[in-house]
Amino acid sequence: MCAGSGSSTIVLVIERAYRLLSLLLVVAALAAVPSAAAAVPPSVPPIPSDLTSTDVSIHTRDGKTLSGMVVAPRAATHPLPGLVLVHGSGNSRRKSVTPEAIAFARQGIAVLAYDKRPLDQPVYSLLADDVIAAAATLRDQPGVKRDAVGLWGISEGGWVEPIAASRSPEIAFVVLASAPGLTPLRVQNWNMLNKLTGAGVTGALAGTLSDRFYRLADDAGLFAEADHDPQPPLAAVTQPVLAVYGTADTQVPAAESAAVLTRTIRTPLTVRFLPGAGHTLRVLDGDGIYTDELFPAYAEIVGTWVRSTAAGRIPPPHTDPLPAQRATSDALTPSAWWESWPAQIAALAVLLLGFLSYPIVALTRRIRGRSVPTARPARILAATGALAVLGFVAYFVTVADSADWKGISPGPMLGGRPVLWLAVQALALITVIAAAMTAHASRRTRGDRPRQVVLLVAGALFLPWALYWGLLLP
Template identity: 45%
Template sequence: MLPERNSRLRRALVRLLAALAVGLVLAPPAHADPAGLVERDVTFTSGDLALHGTVIAPDTAGRHPAMVMVHGSGRTSRDGYRQEAEAFARSGIVTLIYDKRPKRSKSDVDFELLAGDALAALRALTTHPGVDPARTGLWGVSEGGWVAPLAAAGSPDVAFVVTVGAPGVAPERQQSWNLANRLAAAGVSGSLVDTVTRTTLGLLVGAGLFPESGYDPAPVLARLTQPVLGLWGDLDRVIPGAESLRVFQESLDRAGNREHTLRTVPGADHTMRRSPDGFQRGDEISPDYLAQVAAWVTATGPRAVDVGPPSRQERQSTPVEPGSPAVQLVAVALLLVAFAGYGLSAAVRRHRSAPPVRRPARLLATTGLLSVLGLVGYLGHLASDGAKSLGAVVLGRPLPWLALQALAVAVVVAAVVTAVRAWQVRTDLAAGRRVRLGLLVAGGVLFVPWAVHWGLLLP
């Protein structure tokens, strides 16, 4: 029995080892490189910060042109650029994608720091096997269209610059234009457009909550001597493409740059995805865009000046005037004291007989308080998500805005009625009541210019 048992154990062990061997042969490696490409993870330092990235290279011998892909705003991971990086690598361009430096908050943006990160990535890329340092440059999309030229203007190590959807205007101007497009696409018209794109944005700028808001890219572009390829989607709704192309052209001409190509890509949105209207982002990257970048970067010899026609731009961007946070804080505080103060004092004195102005006064206090708090909350909500969550739109107005405008009208009517009735019975009012009603009516008077400023009493 023992030899037979040992024989069965040996046969089972052989079958197990055979199955494991087959599994090892058939199973794919844990980190398989894409077909025809070679990947290598890298770590490099920018100042005191360690950044991590991946170099994606063609699996061919020789020295290749190379470029670092510089992020747009918001995204922190290299994976969002992998698809393009692999396409460029298959065209013979070694690419480096990296994780963007972490942000402490939405307002934590510093173009100089980001430019330093891009140059640190470029230095790491030039040491990679198969890279030609003399043909290694920067690619930047959206916000990267501000950062990549800034890095290149300060470093002779950058051989070329490629920008995609690069703004030629200041960030506050670009964002105002973007928000106006988004609101128009949602069917919003009237005073809310100016309230969001100018008044609210201007207050954020004045409060220092919109970092780099006044950054002017033109002087930086006017210092670029390296070859530049600028591409804009003709369906870009995020940045003013026609204006930006013109700023690039004028600035590079001032620099005496004789190697720049500026073109519009048909059917492409802000990030060069194919889109029916520029608002609906597709999954497919424009093949025309990929082909143009590949041909331009891998070209040998000088590149001639080539400027194509700009995209059609329905509205021009305009500067945003900074608002005064101090003035607005004082105004809101006075309104809250006037409206909430009357309600609190009325609650304390509810056992006393009410004067004839009781109902309109309470209506004024209630609607005024709701209107002020509602506006602050609603605009805070729109600012936090970039006016993306508007909800149902009726008569060109989102329902919350329509309700706030109705409340504002009620405040004005209640203020007028309260003032008239208080004047009619002024001789019957005790001194304390006159003071309370006077403060309440004063709040109603102050509310009118404040509400006009914020668009509540405008069509």
């Protein structure tokens, strides 16, 4: 068999593989779409008859009015300690913490739950001012012990609470629930790695969706408060602190966060771990959905500590033994110039322009009735290159967007790799081979130089780009 015939056979095989993988991409993409029958969150329980509920208005420092309610024991005969509930991430309303309000009120506490200020991106300083205003509102309520009003906050609230407590000495105590002791960017990276592990994803995709994805988002300014350091606010807290964590938390590194608290907080600190509890510190049902029921002993731990602290009997410092943690979190390094979002956007533009210009110019010439000299390797390079880039971006965005508190949906899996990801990787490999063959063939081709040069520039740039995003890595 002559060399030319062998080359044609290789090109034919690559071309058929490209068509097969294109079909595979479409099929896998359809299979990766999450089901419309999403899990319905638990209904908000009504306020039981043994408790009272009073609607209140919170007037913020910047003139906003937030709605809230105070839940308290109906049979209370003396002033009660107060507890303001500080939300986690998202634009939550009071109903999201109603189960905690009910459970803590039954511990002999007047509890204020309010609608969080809606923000496109969180601003911890602004949210802390709202918390201070909420505490002032609770202090003014009948039946509340004015000098015994404190804060409880979960997850993101653990970044907000210390800011509020350090600004307002009138806040009597702080309760941290699943509070992160690390920067939001570092916590989110650890959270994503846990989601990928839970979904069975291994290999290069794990680094792409955790490390590179979040560094790019941070560099583009899409990750609000990404580098917030919780340690200075924690060190400035003068009130006694109770911190409660679940040992099965996959969203916040509990052991690392607790270690930060013990090193940083200078006031009496109690750290408790609930074996088997998850991030929300609530009970899961048979389908793995959080219910309205708080994890056993959680409400009692908070109630006992708050009542004792409010009575002036601050518990002595105590820290439960740190539990084993799935993995140690890593601080993400700042992006180099070539990793920055302008550089990445420019790379995408050059790639798509280089790959798509080849068939677009050919189509334009055909419409005008002109001859179009084309080589099969160049056609394959243009097609597979464009499809690999667009397929990667579509899959990347779809999978990242599928992440929620339950996990992530990477689509059908094969050997620890999502099928769609394997298809994009195969297209990337074909693109590199086709680029090499096109470069080799271009040395013998004299015509149509500008179009070939643009295509080869895209092919040359594709190699480092695909390596960086893990498309050519195992």
